[in-house]
Amino acid sequence: MVIYNIKNSKELASYINYTNLNNLITEAEMREFLEKAKELNFNSVIISPTYVPLAKEILADTDIKxxxxxxxxxGFESTESKVAEAxxxxxxxxxxxxxVANLSxxxxxxxxxxxxxxSQIKAAIGDKTLKIIIETKALEDYQKANIAKAAEKSGADFVKTATGFVSPNHIxxxxxxxxIFQKHAPKIKIEIxxxxxxxxxxNQILTGGADKIGSDFGYEIVQRYKDLRENTQVTPKPITLTKKD
Incomplete structure (x- = not known):
């Protein structure tokens, strides 16, 4: 497998949607989370509706979505309810x-x-990015293909593989x-x-063809990369370019 060529921590962060959907989080904890997101400049933060206004305030001077x-x-709410939420x-x-798609x-x-x-949700949100979460762990391959085709046909921008509330998939x-998504819905983007x-x-997920990654561990992933590649100071030993006799 060819290793995905990440050039630096900034590029790595641009592929990650830093996630915190903990329903017990306090405002102080959310502020801390958002400051960490700001520090590393992720593509986006994914948070509960409660904290969207706070996130817009704290991240106002960044490019973080x-x-x-x-x-x-x-995902089993009525369409009307989902449109109103959106x-x-x-x-x-x-x-x-x-x-979250209705699995039923x-x-x-x-x-x-x-x-x-x-289609109704996309019409309601205009040019905002629409992702459809389909919980692939619960689906057969043909169902994944069909829902991806339906999402692409209906104007969704991304298909996303999981809520994070089920056992994660193996690589x-x-x-x-x-x-499956690339074959049956080639225009839709993919978030794992x-x-x-x-x-x-x-790195494996990006090498496998994903456009974006969703992770609660986004900060740790990027910070670890940064420590290894950018914060490690190595002083090379002096060498000569000619062979000694």
């Missing part, structure tokens, strides 16, 4: 909207209902999912979420 969730974590997030300043629709192959739901399962806790795994 603010993302939040709709129908989280089960509109509220946009009104509060969210840049990226992550919607997928299991029953009611892709027309999924397409209608995704080979993630790469299998990437291959869950179980990405270190630089090695992040």
């Amino acid at each position: 603010v993302g939040s969730v709709v129908g989280f974590p089960l 509109k509220s997030l946009v009104e509060n300043g969210a840049d990226e909207i992550e919607v 629709y997928i299991k029953d192959e009611k892709y027309d209902l999924l397409e209608a739901e995704i 080979f399962e993630n790469v299998n999912d990437i291959n 979420n869950g179980g990405i806790n270190d630089y090695k795994t992040a």
Whole structure:
């Protein structure tokens, strides 16, 4: 496998959506999380709707996008409810909207209902980024292919593999999912979420073809890379360029 050529910690952070969806987090803890995100300049933060206004305030002088969730974590709310949630997030300043797909629709192959739901949400949020979370661990490969096609057809920007509330996929399962999406919905972007806790795994996921990574461990991943590649000072020994007699 060819190793993905990450040039520096800034580039690595640009592929990561730093995530904190802990429902017990305090405002002080969220402020700390957002300051850490600001320090390393991630692509986005993914947080609960409660803290979107706070994130917009703290990250106002950065390029970090603010993302939040709709129908989280089960996705079985009505379409009307999801549309209202998405509109509220946009009104509060969210840049990226992550919607949990209704798994019952997928299991029953009611892709027309999924397409209608995704289309309505996309219409409600305009040019904001729309991601559809599909919980691939619970699906067969043909279902993954069909929902990816439905998401692409309905105007979604990303398909995302997991909420993070189920057992994470193995690296080979993630790469299998990437291959399915690329084959059956080649225009849609791919975000892999869950179980990405270190630089090695992040590198494998990017090498496998993902466009973005979602991780609670984004700070640790980038900081570890930074320590190894940018904060390590090595003084080379003096050498001569000619052979000594």
